[in-house]
Amino acid sequence: MTAPAPQHPGPPPNGPGPASEVLPRPIEVLRSARLADGALVDVVLAGDVVAQVVPAGTAPATAPEAELYLTGYTLLTAPAEPHAHLDKALSWDLIDPPMGDLGRAVESWVAHQHTMDVAEIAGRARRQALAMLAQGTTAVRSHVDLLRTGDPLRGIRALVGVREELAGLMDLQLVALGNEWAPDSVYEEAAALGVDLVGGAPHMAEDPIGELHRALAIAERLDLPVDMHTDESLDGPLTIVELARSTRGWSRPVTAGHCVRLGTLPPEQLAEVIAEVVASDLGIVSLPITNLYLQGWEHPVSTPRGLTALRPLLEAGARVSAGADNVRDPFNPVGRSDALETASLLVTAGHLTLTEAIALVTDGARSVMSLPEAGPRPGARAELLAVRGTGLGQVVAEAHPDRYVLHAGRLVSASRVTTTTALPTSLMELA
Numbered sequence: 001m002t003a004p005a006p007q008h009p010g011p012p013p014n015g016p017g018p019a020s021e022v023l024p025r026p027i028e029v030l031r032s033a034r035l036a037d038g039a040l041v042d043v044v045l046a047g048d049v050v051a052q053v054v055p056a057g058t059a060p061a062t063a064p065e066a067e068l069y070l071t072g073y074t075l076l077t078a079p080a081e082p083h084a085h086l087d088k089a090l091s092w093d094l095i096d097p098p099m100g101d102l103g104r105a106v107e108s109w110v111a112h113q114h115t116m117d118v119a120e121i122a123g124r125a126r127r128q129a130l131a132m133l134a135q136g137t138t139a140v141r142s143h144v145d146l147l148r149t150g151d152p153l154r155g156i157r158a159l160v161g162v163r164e165e166l167a168g169l170m171d172l173q174l175v176a177l178g179n180e181w182a183p184d185s186v187y188e189e190a191a192a193l194g195v196d197l198v199g200g201a202p203h204m205a206e207d208p209i210g211e212l213h214r215a216l217a218i219a220e221r222l223d224l225p226v227d228m229h230t231d232e233s234l235d236g237p238l239t240i241v242e243l244a245r246s247t248r249g250w251s252r253p254v255t256a257g258h259c260v261r262l263g264t265l266p267p268e269q270l271a272e273v274i275a276e277v278v279a280s281d282l283g284i285v286s287l288p289i290t291n292l293y294l295q296g297w298e299h300p301v302s303t304p305r306g307l308t309a310l311r312p313l314l315e316a317g318a319r320v321s322a323g324a325d326n327v328r329d330p331f332n333p334v335g336r337s338d339a340l341e342t343a344s345l346l347v348t349a350g351h352l353t354l355t356e357a358i359a360l361v362t363d364g365a366r367s368v369m370s371l372p373e374a375g376p377r378p379g380a381r382a383e384l385l386a387v388r389g390t391g392l393g394q395v396v397a398e399a400h401p402d403r404y405v406l407h408a409g410r411l412v413s414a415s416r417v418t419t420t421t422a423l424p425t426s427l428m429e430l431a
């Protein structure tokens with residue numbers, strides 16, 4: 001098959017189509033892509049890196065199977081998910097939990113744990129990771145529970161296996177998530193199995209500050225970065241200041257997820273707390289869909305949104321990212337595994353601009369995850385998502401299912417849908 005001349009790209013002749021296409025496929029040139037700033041460009045790749053971004057129609061010729069026509073698509077940095085729970089994902093129908101707040105969700109989840117084995121956890125985690133990849137997310141950081149019944153490491157074993165299976169298609173980072181019930185030795189075994197970070201949820205412990213210090217000491221001993229569930233409540237303890245002060249000057253990156261409590265503080269106190277966050281360079285993860293669901297059940301009137309203090313954090317220069325947290329499990333019954341859903345919620349519930357919202361689920365997330373810079377810029381990693389739509393507004397609003405996903409310069413997922421809608425006869429001629 002001969003490719004059309006670059007200056008007349010026409011409809012995308014991208015091969016036989018996703019249904020029969022064999023992937024992954026290395027890509028050398030992306031043609032006629034619209035960038036978020038409106039520029040129409042060709043993007044030249046060199047292996048897993050973006051080599052050049054040039055005006056559309058000017059990239060050199062290449063073999064047809066190594067090019068992708070993106071007329072009508074907007075090209076973004078591929079999203080990264082900074083806070084998932086792949087071990088919990090897609091368990092809603094199995095557990096059939098009551099709806100409710102964080103405490104209720106934890107109860108339902110813990111009661112279900114004895115039924116899960118490594119293969120069952122791996123099956124759900126794999127399905128969920130691939131669903132996220134198909135939507136464009138090429139890197140995921142997943143917290144994985146140290147389980148309270150049976151072998152506490154079943155989830156870790158499952159996820160280490162899934163990480164290995166999917167290597168080459170997406171990057172998976174694993175966080176050992178325990179609390180006061182998990183002795184140091186279980187964290188140590190998790191590290192030996194290959195987890196990447198030490199996690200925890202000290203705000204839910206009997207002694208939040210004591211539990212925080214225990215987790216940090218474990219991380220220091222294991223020489224691993226830290227990612228803590230932090231202050232996930234509207235009026236509970238405030239542990240983030242202690243997290244910031246205790247890790248100041250650390251070479252290992254430190255992340256604080258949720259930080260719901262931060263969004264409830266009066267401005268003066270908030271400014272002091274954010275100064276501590278910035279001084280320690282904590283990475284902040286906002287999780288709108290899950291916090292909107294789990295928070296505020298005790299406030300039937302003027303229900304708070306439960307998001308962290310997004311605008312003040314951004315204005316203070318903190319590293320901020322956003323993710324989805326849970327998908328279809330006791331902590332969140334819904335979710336489309338799509339970073340564009342998170343971006344849309346950041347606009348609606350967080351009052352961020354479209355540009356800020358996309359930045360939080362792409363470049364911001366990669367920064368918090370300590371991943372190299374990616375996107376359609378020379379020298380950046382070729383982690384890319386093309387979505388049908390002209391510009392960020394249409395892309396975030398419609399979240400069109402037509403997508404191309406590139407990881408390390410290779411096309412790893414392609415989706416195209418066909419829609420046929422009846423028209424009144426009087427409009428047939430206009431169609």
Ligand SMILES: [Zn+2]
Pocket residue numbers: 083084085143229257325
């Ligand atoms: Zn979480």
